[in-house]
Amino acid sequence: MTKFDVQLGERSYPIYIGKNIREEPTHLSRHVHGGTVFIISNDKVAPLYLDAILNNCRKYICHHLILPDGEIYKSLDTMNLIYSALLKNHCDRDTTLIALGGGVIGDITGFAAATYQRGVNFIQIPTTLLAQVDSSVGGKTGVNHVLGKNMIGAFYQPQCVIADLSTLNTLEDRELSAGIAEIIKYGLIGDAEFFVWLEHNINQLLARDSNALAYAVQVSCKNKAQIVAEDELEQTGKRALLNYGHTFGHAIETSAGYGNWIHGEAVACGMLMAASLSMKLGWATEQDYRRIAKLLEIAKLPTEPPEDMQATEFKNLMAIDKKTRSGTLHLVLLKGIGKAVLTSEFPAPLLEDVLREFCKL
């Protein structure tokens, strides 16, 4: 097992990464400070892993709530369900919420923890690759609004993250690839050496080789922890680099309807579109672009937006993304593989060229 800290002063917390560590009660007991835990999971993950967690929680008063699986449940309505369940069970401020599931469960549970009685503790037990390498680390929590993804939320850090690599064995291939998209992102935005490692080891990852997965999760989490430590609240521009591909990706997710494209898929396509714009600006080479396209394709990730998505719709959806500041669209672009920058310095016609080339309509 590996352990390292996200360095955030009094909000610092450890990430534990290892096989079967969900069955180890000491990680939980070290980070649950009151007498009550409330586990939130979904109907896909709970049948597989809830019993092990309940077993580790025998010394606490223990409640759980099983939500339906899916991004459409990442909503204010679900928040209200959670608040009601917490109140009906008389959960007080000393309750620790436990998120057992993928990114959706982690985001919802974190936001519930941030806002229930003005803040209670929570623990992340991510069970998808995407959640382990990205969404469970860094304290972004929240839900979607019909008018935009992740528009409601808070920065709120967990007490710890327990990433059990064994849970990846039950993951669908599509979910595995979606997680690999975010792993590739870390290579692209700041770790050229890791990108080369990925080019050499992508087939091992797809084959779920446990050593390859362990290495990829560790490097990804360390990259993310480093960036979050430098810019917890996304104020200096550093943390925004983690949104590479996401402004394009969110537009795809909104257009396709949440859940039809899963997050990592939309980000994969978005990363290639951002690479295309970077190339048109002369910041990335054509060879960079081809290497990115090739790695995404081998990883079985989409490199084209939904067939029915129009360039104008794409542009409008990008305009309401959170990366817009004071009316100006900011994008994360590449100055070559391993070097991302946040910028609004791109000619609008170039972006329109990219949208027209990628959209069939």
Place this chain on the structure above:
Amino acid sequence: MTKFDVQLGERSYPIYIGKNIREEPTHLSRHVHGGTVFIISNDKVAPLYLDAILNNCRKYICHHLILPDGEIYKSLDTMNLIYSALLKNHCDRDTTLIALGGGVIGDITGFAAATYQRGVNFIQIPTTLLAQVDSSVGGKTGVNHVLGKNMIGAFYQPQCVIADLSTLNTLEDRELSAGIAEIIKYGLIGDAEFFVWLEHNINQLLARDSNALAYAVQVSCKNKAQIVAEDELEQTGKRALLNYGHTFGHAIETSAGYGNWIHGEAVACGMLMAASLSMKLGWATEQDYRRIAKLLEIAKLPTEPPEDMQATEFKNLMAIDKKTRSGTLHLVLLKGIGKAVLTSEFPAPLLEDVLREFCKL
């Protein structure tokens, strides 16, 4: 005009107190950092004061949303309305929300600011006495849940508070008294000298004497700022002292239905009930109790719970208050006037005696 700071490190902010200061554009311009403001008010306050604020915001892109007046609108449904309005107007992270109204508007707007796009700036312009001396200061934001008051929320500090004493002239007598209840609270929990001043000046306050009001608002805000600076997140027990009378009061508000009893009225009755328990414990004298009862009565505040409220209902509602920690009810009680303590060290039968004596049923 008086100005002083709530000392919270990088989250410090000033409180401006004075007559007609809403008409002074410099306070706003010093604290609005982006190009867009979004004013949230209600249909009672907006006709009186919105124009003055709009006038001060001419150099910004300026939107506003007028909600119906009333505690029943302090809900997740209203939050969703606000999020929709912000998104429809393409408000980005550089938007500053402005709360123009009483405690309900301040709490709602603050929570919207805490959770819209994971946090935007906001400014408090409280227009009721209660909001000026209490709810606008200290960063408690949130909404109610059908199962309990203020159960959903966040600690989130404003950029500044602009307390215009002139807005108190249009306040209903009942609202004035409700604000005086919280002012009396500061005397009771930590400022015996101020309590004596209140005993001598209560009639001037009721007559809206502007010097008396100015002094009472200043002393109250300074008391609150001091306590908040010591314990921003209500972790050490210090800030909890501000909840004196509130656990009883919240039970009354929930039982009566939000809005039938206004907050300050419920707190007034709750403060006397807490004083009664303090007396039964031998911590406060009978004379203390009588002085408190007398001051509340002169201030035209209720000193008995709703007629149809049963002692058992009262007890059950108190059990789900946020002051419960790990299943144990904590109450703020008095060791004499000017000295409050947070404690769970009281025999349950004594609390039941208090509830039975105050409740007719």
